[in-house]
Amino acid sequence: MQQTRTVELGTGLFVLLGIAALFFLTTQTTGTGMGRVETYMVTARFDNIGGLTARAPVTMAGVAIGRVEKIELDPERLDAVVTLQIDRRYDQIPEDSEASILTAGLLGGNYIGIGAGGSFDSLRDGDEIYLTQSALVLESLISRFLFSQSDDEDDD
Amino acid sequence: MGLIREIGDTLVAFLRALGSMAMFLGRLLMYTPAGLLRFRLVVHQVHNAGALSLAIIMLSGFFVGLVLGLQGFDLLARFNSENVLGGAVALGLIKELGPVVTALLFAGRAGTALASEIGLMKATDQLSAMEMMAVDPMKRVVLPRFLGGVIAMPFLVAIFTAIGIFGSWVIGVAWMGVDPGVFWSQMQSLVSMDDVREGIFKSVVFGVAASLVAVYEGYTAWPTAEGVGRATTRTVVITAVSVLILDYMITAALL
Numbered sequence: 001m002q003q004t005r006t007v008e009l010g011t012g013l014f015v016l017l018g019i020a021a022l023f024f025l026t027t028q029t030t031g032t033g034m035g036r037v038e039t040y041m042v043t044a045r046f047d048n049i050g051g052l053t054a055r056a057p058v059t060m061a062g063v064a065i066g067r068v069e070k071i072e073l074d075p076e077r078l079d080a081v082v083t084l085q086i087d088r089r090y091d092q093i094p095e096d097s098e099a100s101i102l103t104a105g106l107l108g109g110n111y112i113g114i115g116a117g118g119s120f121d122s123l124r125d126g127d128e129i130y131l132t133q134s135a136l137v138l139e140s141l142i143s144r145f146l147f148s149q150s151d152d153e154d155d156d
Numbered sequence: 157m158g159l160i161r162e163i164g165d166t167l168v169a170f171l172r173a174l175g176s177m178a179m180f181l182g183r184l185l186m187y188t189p190a191g192l193l194r195f196r197l198v199v200h201q202v203h204n205a206g207a208l209s210l211a212i213i214m215l216s217g218f219f220v221g222l223v224l225g226l227q228g229f230d231l232l233a234r235f236n237s238e239n240v241l242g243g244a245v246a247l248g249l250i251k252e253l254g255p256v257v258t259a260l261l262f263a264g265r266a267g268t269a270l271a272s273e274i275g276l277m278k279a280t281d282q283l284s285a286m287e288m289m290a291v292d293p294m295k296r297v298v299l300p301r302f303l304g305g306v307i308a309m310p311f312l313v314a315i316f317t318a319i320g321i322f323g324s325w326v327i328g329v330a331w332m333g334v335d336p337g338v339f340w341s342q343m344q345s346l347v348s349m350d351d352v353r354e355g356i357f358k359s360v361v362f363g364v365a366a367s368l369v370a371v372y373e374g375y376t377a378w379p380t381a382e383g384v385g386r387a388t389t390r391t392v393v394i395t396a397v398s399v400l401i402l403d404y405m406i407t408a409a410l411l
Contacts, residue, residue, distance in 0.1 A: 007199070007200055007203045008199060008203075010203050010207040010208075011199050011200075011202050011203040011206070011207050013207065014202070014203070014206045014207035014210055014308070014311065015202070015206075015311060017210070017311070017315055018206075018310070018311025018312070018314050018315055019311070020318075021311070021314035021315040021317065021318035021319075022310075022311075022314040022356075024314075024318045025250065025314055025317060025318060025352050025355075026349070026352055028340070028344075029246050029250065029321065029343050029344065029347045029352070030344060030347045030348060030349050030351070030352055055348065057345075
């Protein structure tokens with residue numbers, strides 16, 4: 001009987017440790033902030049999303065308030081429709097707010113920053129953010145700079 | 157001609173082994189609901205495969221974490237991005253190293269024990285004796301050992317991974333001076349729930365594969381001392397190779 005008890009005790013300890021480790025992995029190592037939180041969806045159209053990907057953070061004043069749910073191409077208007085999933089707690093974002101695609105650091109990933117507007121009405125589930133600013137694409141920026149340089153030289 | 161025949165024979169033997177192992181798995185799965193009712197037997201085998209492997213899994217996990225911490229820090233420091241160390245190590249451990257290394261250790265620690273135990277029971281006619289008493293050794297001996305391994309494996313992987321992350325924390329934060337807040341927040345922003353799910357899925361698949369190979373090799377071993385020894389060796393080799401191949405296939409499918 002003594003031996004059965006030791007076996008059961010050891011197994012119980014093992015399973016408990018395993019569950020604790022699983023709990024640690026699922027809660028501490030992952031960004032589950034948005035996992036079970038109540039959210040609502042808004043969309044925004046961009047001419048160019050640059051390197052934006054699904055699950056990129058959505059921030060307001062630098063604070064993460066949601067994530068990019070999905071990115072699709074509108075087959076008729078040929079622009080990108082980005083669906084944002086925003087935490088229910090932040091349901092008082094003015095509806096004339098501006099969404100812009102920003103880059104974290106020089107080579108960091110893209111994210112969406114929302115700049116507050118002045119309207120008294122706030123965004124609701126399914127609304128669209130009309131004021132948007134596309135991603136800054138480094139190549140087009142550089143080429144524009146180079147062309148303006150050569151233009152200047154032609155003027156001389 | 158001899159060469160062609162030899163290749164053909166090898167191929168046929170391989171296919172036969174594959175087929176009989178698949179049928180073996182089918183039989184085990186068919187008995188599983190009834191086997192789970194013999195709870196005591198399964199608990200005993202979870203103890204054998206899991207609790208007794210705990211020390212080696214924890215020790216190996218810790219040192220794998222230490223090495224990942226050192227190597228990762230050295231590599232990332234060249235790009236001035238030591239801050240992502242936590243995320244890089246956690247991703248590597250959760251998705252790849254945790255399941256794979258645990259499966260290899262499992263094959264060495266628990267797989268060999270299962271194969272030689274069942275093989276010896278066969279060699280000493282214990283299995284035949286059971287059959288004589290109308291006890292199906294598949295249900296009484298093989299199935300609990302298989303289920304024990306399958307149940308123990310995901311827990312072992314989780315423990316290995318958690319300890320590994322702790323090991324890299326020791327190197328990164330406590331020794332190399334990575335900011336602890338950044339270490340965890342980078343990890344949380346890099347690792348998603350899908351990554352953890354992939355790791356758990358892999359650990360379940362590897363658990364089935366490693367346990368199946370071990371009990372199959374033991375059950376089909378030649379009932380001699382040499383046969384049992386050979387079955388033990390084959391268990392480790394086949395488990396290692398099949399785990400690595402399965403790992404590639406799962407990774408390719410899920411990426």
